[in-house]
Amino acid sequence: MEIAVIDYKGGNVQSVLFALDRLGVEATLTANHDAIRRADKILFPGEGEAASAMEELRAQGLDQLLPTLTQPFLGICLGMQLLGQHSEENNADLLGILPFDVVRFPASVDYKVPHMGWNTLQELRSPLFAGLREEDYVYFVHSYYAPVGDYTIAQAAYPMPFSAAVQHKNFYAVQFHTEKSGPVGTRILENFIRM
Amino acid sequence: MLTKRIIPCLDVKDGRTVKGVRFEGLRDAGDPVALASRYAREGADELVFLDITATNQKRATLVALVRDVARELDIPFTVGGGIGTVRDVEALLLNGADKVSINSAALARPELIDELARRFGSQCIVVAADARYHEPDGWQIYTRAGTHNTGLDAVAWCREAADRGAGEILLTSMSNDGTKDGFALDITGAVSRAVSVPVVASGGAGSKQDFTHVFQQAHADAGLAASIFHFGEIGIRELKEHLRQDGIPVRL
Numbered sequence: 254m255e256i257a258v259i260d261y262k263g264g265n266v267q268s269v270l271f272a273l274d275r276l277g278v279e280a281t282l283t284a285n286h287d288a289i290r291r292a293d294k295i296l297f298p299g300e301g302e303a304a305s306a307m308e309e310l311r312a313q314g315l316d317q318l319l320p321t322l323t324q325p326f327l328g329i330c331l332g333m334q335l336l337g338q339h340s341e342e343n344n345a346d347l348l349g350i351l352p353f354d355v356v357r358f359p360a361s362v363d364y365k366v367p368h369m370g371w372n373t374l375q376e377l378r379s380p381l382f383a384g385l386r387e388e389d390y391v392y393f394v395h396s397y398y399a400p401v402g403d404y405t406i407a408q409a410a411y412p413m414p415f416s417a418a419v420q421h422k423n424f425y426a427v428q429f430h431t432e433k434s435g436p437v438g439t440r441i442l443e444n445f446i447r448m
Numbered sequence: 449m450l451t452k453r454i455i456p457c458l459d460v461k462d463g464r465t466v467k468g469v470r471f472e473g474l475r476d477a478g479d480p481v482a483l484a485s486r487y488a489r490e491g492a493d494e495l496v497f498l499d500i501t502a503t504n505q506k507r508a509t510l511v512a513l514v515r516d517v518a519r520e521l522d523i524p525f526t527v528g529g530g531i532g533t534v535r536d537v538e539a540l541l542l543n544g545a546d547k548v549s550i551n552s553a554a555l556a557r558p559e560l561i562d563e564l565a566r567r568f569g570s571q572c573i574v575v576a577a578d579a580r581y582h583e584p585d586g587w588q589i590y591t592r593a594g595t596h597n598t599g600l601d602a603v604a605w606c607r608e609a610a611d612r613g614a615g616e617i618l619l620t621s622m623s624n625d626g627t628k629d630g631f632a633l634d635i636t637g638a639v640s641r642a643v644s645v646p647v648v649a650s651g652g653a654g655s656k657q658d659f660t661h662v663f664q665q666a667h668a669d670a671g672l673a674a675s676i677f678h679f680g681e682i683g684i685r686e687l688k689e690h691l692r693q694d695g696i697p698v699r700l
Contacts, residue, residue: 360644
């Protein structure tokens with residue numbers, strides 16, 4: 254099996270590569286269009302800032318390529334947000350694969366921003382979460398979020414519910430870090446690889 | 449519900465953990481990877497590695513350590529200690545660190561925080577602040593491993609760090625550190641109310657109740673400790689069970 258991890262200088266991809274390695278799966282970090290098209294699975298991790306990430310994707314023509322892919326695709330963290338239409342973060346236009354707009358959490362003394370740490374998942378509705386239970390914990394770090402919609406396949410709350418995971422056709426994405434979420438995150442990565 | 453985090457801190461020197469660690473069943477307590485994995489299994493929510501190496505080889509050793517830890521560990525970890533440049537940060541993040549913590553370098557040149565946040569995103573930039581209380585000035589920020597008083601007000605500095613783009617404040621009370629009398633609730637609470645980013649409380653943890661207090665009374669988002677975990681005085685799981693009984697959300 255060929256797994257392509259999209260290389261767009263989108264932050265800490267090394268952790269994702271290590272997580273795949275722990276699962277005994279070989280993956281290639283690449284921005285090459287042919288390699289990406291050929292791959293059996295696509296991982297699209299990301300951290301950092303939306304506008305500069307989009308700039309890098311456009312510079313490499315990936316903004317045109319990614320929406321045309323048909324193999325199972327998993328966005329992680331910023332890699333989920335970039336699948337939406339528009340982000341409040343520096344007013345960025347996104348890839349437009351899913352219909353959500355990305356907005357910032359309001360901060361308060363009890364709800365700091367970034368939303369950082371282990372939070373529970375609810376309303377799990379996807380084979381991506383096979384073997385998980387409602388209220389299982391995963392690790393989040395983000396200041397912006399996608400609201401809940403028809404595309405939502407898992408929710409978390411901070412304090413209002415938001416999309417912890419989304420799906421449209423072959424495009425799956427999670428707001429949390431599967432590669433940093435202990436055995437629960439590992440199981441999700443495994444489920445994705447078996448899709 | 450977002451849980452409060454429990455974070456063991458490991459001091460490393462030349463790629464090995466230092467300060468005695470008394471754990472049964474750990475063949476080599478100096479091996480940071482083995483210790484990190486053990487804490488992760490016991491339920492630690494994150495780890496902090498504080499590098500206290502002073503040699504020129506420091507950077508290469510630290511990067512190698514980060515890579516080894518990231519290869520094994522499936523929970524987030526922060527690396528701190530003597531990090532001073534964009535290049536330092538880049539090397540650590542590229543090799544698998546989730547966050548880096550900066551201290552003296554940020555005090556020497558606060559613009560560094562802006563530069564790092566812009567380049568790498570606030571979510572991975574932690575500003576570590578060491579505060580000490582004395583009359584009549586109140587809580588002030590110390591630098592260079594706590595040896596030098598900057599004269600800066602602790603709350604004002606933490607607020608500036610957050611405004612410049614720090615994604616988290618790691619606040620250590622030097623007045624409490626090592627006392628085991630509990631965290632500094634007043635300054636932790638004051639900083640937590642003053643900034644909109646998460647605050648990790650450090651310094652003074654001696655009992656399970658100390659963690660309850662810092663979460664309930666000082667709005668801390670995480671509690672960090674070293675020796676009580678290393679010496680097995682408090683197990684991470686029993687600490688979390690205690691916190692849950694006290695009504696504090698924790699990951700168990």
